[in-house]
Structure formats: structure tokens, C-alpha cells
Amino acid sequence: MPDRTYDTIIIGAGISGLACARQLNKYDQDFLIISKDIGGRILTSEDGNANYGAFFVCSDYDNVLKYVTLKSRIRLRDFCFHENKNTYVLFEPKLVRYLSQFIKAYKLLYKFRKKLRLLRKNSETVSQKKAIENNSFLYDLYMQKASDFIKGHKIDSGTDMYLSKVLYSTTFSEVSEMNAFSFLQFLIPLVTPIYTFTFEKEKMIKPFQDKIKIGSVTDIKFKDDKYKIKTADAILYSKNIVLATEISWSKDFAGVKKVNSPVNTNMIHVKGIAKKEISWKNYQLFSPPGNVQAVADLKDGTYLFYYKNEVPDLKDYFENPYIIASKQWRPAGTINGHNLIESNRGNNMYLIGDYNIAGLEESYITGLYSANQIIQSD
Numbered sequence: 001m002p003d004r005t006y007d008t009i010i011i012g013a014g015i016s017g018l019a020c021a022r023q024l025n026k027y028d029q030d031f032l033i034i035s036k037d038i039g040g041r042i043l044t045s046e047d048g049n050a051n052y053g054a055f056f057v058c059s060d061y062d063n064v065l066k067y068v069t070l071k072s073r074i075r076l077r078d079f080c081f082h083e084n085k086n087t088y089v090l091f092e093p094k095l096v097r098y099l100s101q102f103i104k105a106y107k108l109l110y111k112f113r114k115k116l117r118l119l120r121k122n123s124e125t126v127s128q129k130k131a132i133e134n135n136s137f138l139y140d141l142y143m144q145k146a147s148d149f150i151k152g153h154k155i156d157s158g159t160d161m162y163l164s165k166v167l168y169s170t171t172f173s174e175v176s177e178m179n180a181f182s183f184l185q186f187l188i189p190l191v192t193p194i195y196t197f198t199f200e201k202e203k204m205i206k207p208f209q210d211k212i213k214i215g216s217v218t219d220i221k222f223k224d225d226k227y228k229i230k231t232a233d234a235i236l237y238s239k240n241i242v243l244a245t246e247i248s249w250s251k252d253f254a255g256v257k258k259v260n261s262p263v264n265t266n267m268i269h270v271k272g273i274a275k276k277e278i279s280w281k282n283y284q285l286f287s288p289p290g291n292v293q294a295v296a297d298l299k300d301g302t303y304l305f306y307y308k309n310e311v312p313d314l315k316d317y318f319e320n321p322y323i324i325a326s327k328q329w330r331p332a333g334t335i336n337g338h339n340l341i342e343s344n345r346g347n348n349m350y351l352i353g354d355y356n357i358a359g360l361e362e363s364y365i366t367g368l369y370s371a372n373q374i375i376q377s378d
């Protein structure tokens, strides 16, 4: 690496760092992106067929959709819910009992989706924190506990029966841990088509691949109006810095005191013959706070098995299970809480990623925001 001062160094090449890089590149900015890997929590199996991290995209992920190929649609009829030893699907007679609650939840979701789309637009030029604060409907949801929201709207039993299991499989959290914003955000798949996908990494990085350095940053210092960035084999300098790593790492450098709570999960990619309990539908959704969270049938004789803490005995679920790969997500995200963090940290430092709101599209937009700020100040 030449010993010179870059205009911008981005640390982290997950979707947020890559979005920032693409936008800076589009406007001919001088930058370097340093990361341990490319994709971050978009992690693919060796053969490229299974997504070990982010699993689905929504049809309204306008930015992210440019860099993915859609695979199969995930439909509500593909879900099988597990409660103790009972299994049930959505479209069966007992749903009638919960119909009025579902109608209420759908109305709330349509309203939320409209506001979220507006938030996405606004947060390309205003920090995500300020954009949420400027929208009283979304801000109040962020500051409210999901459990109070659910009680207030009298959708408790429908949530227990169905929604809590959907949320356990996507947020790896219990409803009691969530804020009302995340509760609604992670139910958007009920009102918006979602698809499994292949990440087109090469397409994403092609215009700036010569500006990527694979490596781990070990220290950052700010002195004489520039940043000194240390990796195992180099010391680099920049005027602007974009921290696009997990918040657990970047918070100290950015001087952030309070962050939302981390959520962990573990995943096993397993080949085997599914036993009866998990063979009814493609997606098995389990009850919080049980150890098993979800199982996805990838339709190629392999399954993704998500669990919370203890390594499960796979023989309870499969004949002849064979482990292809496993991954501990520590954390998978930091969505639970009411702490909104400002992206613009002053001194030309930007913090981007999914620390306020999780998800690929939301993370992408934080990257766009930081790049737009840098381009504007140029």
C-alpha cells in the first residue's frame, strides 16, 4: 500500500461499507476500503447455494435488489409453527379465532411500511437517527416496548400463537425484548413478498475492486486533522473515516456510550433426511424461548438449523445427519433497545451499519448517507 493520505478510508465491507464505497466511486472520490472479508453478514456456503447469514430480501429493497439474484419466494403457507409438541400451519380453521387481530396487525403493518419507505428516502441525506426523530410515528414506536404496543392494540393471543414464532426465526429474539419498531419491521414479510437470494458480490465490487484491501484494523487514532489506521502490515492515513464494522467493535472508536442489546444465534448447515416433526413444510418456526429457533429446508437435501445456546442433538430431527458447516453469530444483530445512535460523529467520522435498525436495505442506506455527506463536503 502506498504511504499516502486517502480522502476516505472505510473499515468493513459488509453491505453498508460496500454501499458507501460504490457511491464514493460513482462520484470519483478517493478512498480505500479495508475489511476482514467481503460481504460480512451476507455469508455464503462454499458452493454458493446456501446463505448462512442474511437469508431473504424483500421486494421493496430497492438498493439491495440491484446486487442479488432472486431465488424462491417464501410464502406464509410454507410455515409450520411449533408449540411444545404441537405443530400447526397458518391456514387452518383455528385461524378464524384470530382473524380480527390479524386484520388489525395488517392495517398497522401497511401504515408502518408506508412510513418506513419514506424514512428510507429521507435517510439518504439525513442521518438515520435524525430521520427517525423527525417522524413522530416511527420515533414513538422505537421508544415503545413491543409488549406494550401489542397489549395496547389487543393483538396478544395472535402474537403468541403465530407472530412470536415468525419473529423468533428472523430476529432470534423474544417479543418481550423488542421495541415496537422492530416488532413491525420484522413482520413486514407478511405484507411484502420476500425471496431467498444469491448475492452478486462480483457485480457489487467490480467498479472499485482495486480499492479493496483485505485485512484487519487493529487501531485508529485521530491526530493533526487526520486518521491514522493500523493493520497488521500497514499504517494508513485518511481525512475521513467510515466505520462500517459491527457496532460492538466500532463503538469505542466512535465514542458511543450506549448501544442496543446484542442478539446471538448459531447455525448448522446439515445434510440428512428430515424426521416427521420437521418435514411438513419448508420453514419450521419454533416458540421462544426454546433452544431451537428455526429450520429451513433448502430443497437440495440440506437444511439450515438455527439454535440459541446448547448444541442440539441433530438425531432428534434427522436420520443420518451430516454437518456441512456451522457458524456462531455473535452477535447476529443489535436491535433490542431504544438507543438511537448518530451516524455523523464529528471530525469527519461516520458510523454506519445496522446498529439502529437491522436488515440489508436499512444498512445499505446508512452507507449511502455517509458517502453523500463526504461528497457534499468535498
Ligand SMILES: Cc1cc2nc3c(=O)[nH]c(=O)nc-3n(C[C@H](O)[C@H](O)[C@H](O)COP(=O)(O)OP(=O)(O)OC[C@H]3O[C@@H](n4cnc5c(N)ncnc54)[C@H](O)[C@@H]3O)c2cc1C
Residues within 6 Å of the ligand: 011, 012, 013, 014, 015, 016, 017, 034, 035, 036, 037, 038, 039, 040, 041, 042, 052, 053, 054, 055, 056, 057, 215, 216, 217, 218, 244, 245, 246, 249, 265, 329, 331, 332, 333, 352, 353, 354, 358, 359, 360, 361, 363
Ligand atoms: C443469521 C442472520 C440472518 C439474517 N437474516 C437477514 C435477512 O434475512 N434479511 C435481511 O435483510 N437481513 C438479515 N440479517 C441482517 C443483515 O445481515 C445485517 O443487518 C447486515 O448484513 C449488516 O451489514 P453491515 O454492513 O452493517 O455489517 P456486517 O455485514 O457485519 O459487516 C461488517 C464488516 O466489517 C468487517 N470487520 C469487522 N471488524 C473489522 C476490523 N477490525 N477490521 C476490518 N474489517 C472488520 C467484517 O469482516 C465485515 O465485513 C441477518 C443477519 C444474520 C446474522
